[in-house]
Amino acid sequence: MKTKKITGGKITLFLACAAFAVGIPAICNPYQMTVVNSALIYFVAALGISIMLGMCGQMSFAAISFMGMGAYCATQLSKTLGMPTLMALVLSAVFTALMSLWIGALLFRLSGGYFTFATIGLVYICSSLFLNLKPLTGGANGIVGIPDLNLFGYNLDSLYKWFFFLFAVCILCGLFVERIRRTSLGRSMASVRDNELAAKSLGVNCYQVKIISFVIAGTLAGLAGGLIAFHNGTVSTALFSFQIATNFVIMVMLGGVNSTVGTFLGTFLVTLMPEVLSPLADYLRLIQGVLIILMMIFMPTGLAGIGQMLLSKAQKRLANKFSKKKTASQEVGQ
Amino acid sequence: MEPILKVEHVDKAFGGVIAAENVSFEILPGQIMGLIGPNGAGKTTTLNLISGIYSCDKGEIYINGKNVTKLPAHTRARMGLARTFQSPRFLQRSSIRENLMLGLDLADQIGYISSFFGKKRSDFDTELSELMGMAGFTVNWDADIQSLPYGQRKLLEIVRALLTHPKIMLVDEPAAGLNSKELMRVLEMLQFAAKKGVGIVVIEHQMDFVMGISDFVTVLNFGKLLSQGTPEQVSSDPAVIEAYLGRDIDAEN
Numbered sequence: 001m002k003t004k005k006i007t008g009g010k011i012t013l014f015l016a017c018a019a020f021a022v023g024i025p026a027i028c029n030p031y032q033m034t035v036v037n038s039a040l041i042y043f044v045a046a047l048g049i050s051i052m053l054g055m056c057g058q059m060s061f062a063a064i065s066f067m068g069m070g071a072y073c074a075t076q077l078s079k080t081l082g083m084p085t086l087m088a089l090v091l092s093a094v095f096t097a098l099m100s101l102w103i104g105a106l107l108f109r110l111s112g113g114y115f116t117f118a119t120i121g122l123v124y125i126c127s128s129l130f131l132n133l134k135p136l137t138g139g140a141n142g143i144v145g146i147p148d149l150n151l152f153g154y155n156l157d158s159l160y161k162w163f164f165f166l167f168a169v170c171i172l173c174g175l176f177v178e179r180i181r182r183t184s185l186g187r188s189m190a191s192v193r194d195n196e197l198a199a200k201s202l203g204v205n206c207y208q209v210k211i212i213s214f215v216i217a218g219t220l221a222g223l224a225g226g227l228i229a230f231h232n233g234t235v236s237t238a239l240f241s242f243q244i245a246t247n248f249v250i251m252v253m254l255g256g257v258n259s260t261v262g263t264f265l266g267t268f269l270v271t272l273m274p275e276v277l278s279p280l281a282d283y284l285r286l287i288q289g290v291l292i293i294l295m296m297i298f299m300p301t302g303l304a305g306i307g308q309m310l311l312s313k314a315q316k317r318l319a320n321k322f323s324k325k326k327t328a329s330q331e332v333g334q
Numbered sequence: 335m336e337p338i339l340k341v342e343h344v345d346k347a348f349g350g351v352i353a354a355e356n357v358s359f360e361i362l363p364g365q366i367m368g369l370i371g372p373n374g375a376g377k378t379t380t381l382n383l384i385s386g387i388y389s390c391d392k393g394e395i396y397i398n399g400k401n402v403t404k405l406p407a408h409t410r411a412r413m414g415l416a417r418t419f420q421s422p423r424f425l426q427r428s429s430i431r432e433n434l435m436l437g438l439d440l441a442d443q444i445g446y447i448s449s450f451f452g453k454k455r456s457d458f459d460t461e462l463s464e465l466m467g468m469a470g471f472t473v474n475w476d477a478d479i480q481s482l483p484y485g486q487r488k489l490l491e492i493v494r495a496l497l498t499h500p501k502i503m504l505v506d507e508p509a510a511g512l513n514s515k516e517l518m519r520v521l522e523m524l525q526f527a528a529k530k531g532v533g534i535v536v537i538e539h540q541m542d543f544v545m546g547i548s549d550f551v552t553v554l555n556f557g558k559l560l561s562q563g564t565p566e567q568v569s570s571d572p573a574v575i576e577a578y579l580g581r582d583i584d585a586e587n
């Protein structure tokens with residue numbers, strides 16, 4: 001029933017990725033590279049929100065908390081305990097996976113809106129802990145001097161090296177999410193999102209599926225946290241505030257809640273907006289707010305929806321041209 | 335033969351409304367039981383109690399000899415209990431294909447991880463085309479479920495249930511809103527399932543249909559068991575005729 005097809009969309013996507021990988025380092029100065037790199041890191045965490053909200057229909061603000069846990073864990077393991085950095089990164093993702101399993105099992109006893117509010121509680125608890133557990137987090141001053149990430153002897157000591165590494169991580173995470181969408185877990189998540197009653201009646205354990213989505217999201221956020229710690233070389237509580245938590249949700253909503261490409265676009269839009277609009281910094285939130293409202297009214301599927309519309313229009317136009325040519329040549333043949 | 339489904343003295347009340355009171359019946363593999371009664375009699379509630387959407391206030395439910403009264407709905411589904419709904423329940427934002435595949439892997443005990451690495455049910459395609467042959471129409475698998483006419487959605491829900499290889503099927507008003515051709519298709523599919531040994535509960539208001547297909551019929555009224563027996567016994571039972579208020583019961587649908 002299913003055949004692997006190489007569609008126009010896939011080719012476009014591949015070319016866009018290639019152009020991005022070649023183009024960005026060519027045109028960006030080091031400061032701009034920092035911004036791009038952090039957008040790539042945020043994308044990893046935003047993907048988690050896309051899974052939770054887009055695929056599974058569960059609104060969670062918790063990503064920022066797990067990002068913080070991942071960041072401090074990676075920092076402590078590498079800087080204080082002297083563990084190899086790559087191992088510290090992996091272990092911090094494992095740590096956040098376990099934490100999100102535990103917290104998810106607890107919070108999903110609540111349903112719908114109550115769950116969402118509980119995740120807001122979690123964000124407050126965690127930011128308070130990050131601020132006050134000084135021996136672990138450095139408190140308000142944060143921690144500096146985190147070593148470079150070292151990949152089997154290869155030191156990521158420049159922003160450009162980081163860029164390629166992060167972009168590769170983003171692509172792997174994106175493929176992982178797209179794979180989930182197409183397998184049994186993705187269908188189960190969609191059923192939890194759209195019709196819990198049908199889901200249960202078909203054997204889907206909704207509670208379990210919600211926890212799985214929460215753990216995947218938590219792990220991705222933890223990974224992003226570890227990455228940002230090694231990338232920046234410093235961590236501080238400012239990175240993990242409720243403000244940033246809402247940013248994640250905005251990224252995903254603007255981009256297209258159930259689309260990996262859309263999440264990517266949304267992440268860049270939200271991360272780059274303060275840079276591009278720096279003369280209007282005072283009105284940044286206003287502009288974002290208006291944009292969100294307009295988007296939800298006119299294009300609830302986000303940037304991804306707009307992209308898809310343009311792509312299918314272009315395809316139709318191509319197809320039309322092609323069929324016109326055909327009829328023309330047929331006429332000549334007659 | 336052991337009954338595949340046993341409902342014993344089940345009660346359910348919603349606030350003051352008694353939706354089921356002391357309801358009992360048993361179904362053998364391959365048997366079709368009609369469940370009838372006036373609107374609000376508690377028929378759908380009974381299905382919800384069996385499938386675990388609601389919990390019983392009292393009484394026990396056994397699937398294949400195992401007491402499932404305390405088990406959650408999804409566990410009962412994985413034990414071979416499939417159902418359709420009074421109005422079809424599909425995932426509106428997923429394709430028809432995804433809708434049919436939902437839950438299949440679970441029914442087959444293929445875990446999320448092995449599915450991630452590409453494990454699938456091998457005979458899915460042949461089985462699907464066999465069932466679609468019985469359903470009597472073809473669809474574009476990648477289309478939206480909403481693009482289908484109502485009758486086809488109802489048929490597709492039965493196909494979806496059958497794809498999970500159920501031992502018990504609970505079918506809530508399959509005939510409502512179908513034309514006579516589609517009705518024949520429903521009949522054919524349910525009889526096909528019964529022949530394979532599936533125990534079936536079918537709720538239906540259309541009397542010709544339910545009396546024609548059922549091995550025996552259970553009648554509910556105000557949540558209580560009013561009558562039970564062969565279609566002939568039930569339709570000549572004065573209590574049943576009384577409950578339908580002297581109406582010609584064939585006229586109600």
Ligand SMILES: Nc1ncnc2c1ncn2[C@@H]1O[C@H](COP(=O)(O)OP(=O)(O)OP(=O)(O)O)[C@@H](O)[C@H]1O
Nearest residue numbers: 348351352353371372373374375376377378379380
């Ligand atoms: N979730 C619920 N909460 C409150 N009352 C309910 C609930 N579900 C059913 N009821 C009530 O229980 C009674 C039985 O309803 P049920 O849906 O089982 O009837 P039914 O026999 O399926 O009727 P119909 O032929 O109209 O489908 C009704 O009075 C109904 O209002």
Ligand SMILES: [Mg+2]
Nearest residue numbers: 377378379420
């Ligand atoms: Mg009903």
